[in-house]
Amino acid sequence: MQTFIAALGAATLLASPAFAQHQTETAQAIFDQFAQGHPALNATVMVNGEIVFEAEGGTMRTAEDGVDTDYNVYSTAKMMLGTAFARLEAHQGLDLDRSVRAIDPALPDSYQHVTLRQLLSHTAGVRGYTGDADWLAFSARRCALPEDALGHFINDPLIDAPGARHAYTTYGFVLLSHLLVELTGAKSFDAAMHETLGEVYQARLDAQDADKATAYYDAGEGLEPMALSAECKFGGGGLIASSRELAAFGSALVEGELLTFEEIETAFQPIQTRDGEAVSYVYGMEAGYEPSLDLHYAAHSGGSPGGRSFIMAYVEPQVVVATTANFEGPNHYPLALALADLFAGYSE
Numbered sequence: 001m002q003t004f005i006a007a008l009g010a011a012t013l014l015a016s017p018a019f020a021q022h023q024t025e026t027a028q029a030i031f032d033q034f035a036q037g038h039p040a041l042n043a044t045v046m047v048n049g050e051i052v053f054e055a056e057g058g059t060m061r062t063a064e065d066g067v068d069t070d071y072n073v074y075s076t077a078k079m080m081l082g083t084a085f086a087r088l089e090a091h092q093g094l095d096l097d098r099s100v101r102a103i104d105p106a107l108p109d110s111y112q113h114v115t116l117r118q119l120l121s122h123t124a125g126v127r128g129y130t131g132d133a134d135w136l137a138f139s140a141r142r143c144a145l146p147e148d149a150l151g152h153f154i155n156d157p158l159i160d161a162p163g164a165r166h167a168y169t170t171y172g173f174v175l176l177s178h179l180l181v182e183l184t185g186a187k188s189f190d191a192a193m194h195e196t197l198g199e200v201y202q203a204r205l206d207a208q209d210a211d212k213a214t215a216y217y218d219a220g221e222g223l224e225p226m227a228l229s230a231e232c233k234f235g236g237g238g239l240i241a242s243s244r245e246l247a248a249f250g251s252a253l254v255e256g257e258l259l260t261f262e263e264i265e266t267a268f269q270p271i272q273t274r275d276g277e278a279v280s281y282v283y284g285m286e287a288g289y290e291p292s293l294d295l296h297y298a299a300h301s302g303g304s305p306g307g308r309s310f311i312m313a314y315v316e317p318q319v320v321v322a323t324t325a326n327f328e329g330p331n332h333y334p335l336a337l338a339l340a341d342l343f344a345g346y347s348e
Helices: 011-015 017-035 074-092 116-120 132-139 146-152 170-184 189-200 231-236 243-254 261-267 333-344
Strands: 041-047 050-057 239-241 285-290 295-304 307-314 319-325
Touching: 017 041, 017 050, 017 333, 041 243, 041 333, 050 243, 050 333, 074 116, 074 170, 074 189, 074 231, 074 239, 074 243, 074 261, 074 285, 074 295, 074 307, 116 170, 132 146, 132 231, 146 170, 146 231, 170 189, 170 231, 189 231, 189 243, 239 243, 243 307, 243 319, 295 333, 307 333, 319 333
Parallel strands: none
Antiparallel strands: 041 050, 041 319, 285 295, 295 307, 307 319
16 A cells, blocks of 8 residues: 555635535546546545545446446455455454364365465465466356355465465455355355345346456457456456445445444454565455554455456545446556545645
């Protein structure tokens, strides 16, 4: 997380109608500039649980496009899945440090010392994509349950000893998706998420389709293109949602609907790997504390052919920015950070 920008002005200025209009006009200008590089781009900003700004833009929008249009959110789904496990820990006493084989004894012996906490922080040693061929092969799979996806990677050797090193992996969150179904006893991943997060969870599986700017993956000259699907990624990146739905989820988090402030403060502490690395990626999100602003924050991005998204959540000011698009394009971090700082009252 980059260093946050210094605070702006007095509270009376921030509360004035003139400043509110300035925020909206400035936000629209920031959004319009960024939208020039996307076929379709949506953004929603919520402050204290209320939508204060929404925008839609892009170079190839249709009459059906709107801020409530669903797009692939890809890895931003990890933040939702991670929050589900945080709730199970805080409210139902789930031990995140026990072996995952205590939840599913059918997992390979190599997973005996892998824990839920390690999976949530990408420190379990589960491999990531090995290249385009691996990514394509996984995208070609079709899955009704997370268990259906495990065969693609579960028997491969761990790339590190559990807890030794931080190495980002979507497959680790596919495994977490399976373990959530096992823990809840739900009949589907969708049901498990609804059971854990309640009405706050409004995302849907990619199998239910979403607007994609790139309907097919270009496999190269002389090769047939393949239909894109992220359905086997589940909580690792297989969900679709609108910017409104993502913002509402983030707002429920910072307002204390999902976790209390004390639970957030505890959850957002970095963890240490066995190699001595401090990892700020916890509970499926990049999370931390900015002392100069007395501010806790959480964020996640997602992107792959067919979509890109971002959530930026400030806890103390209760400001959440969510962006969605139907094109991989550049990371939305600069847009989300600029809008979050603007509505939180931070500026250059």
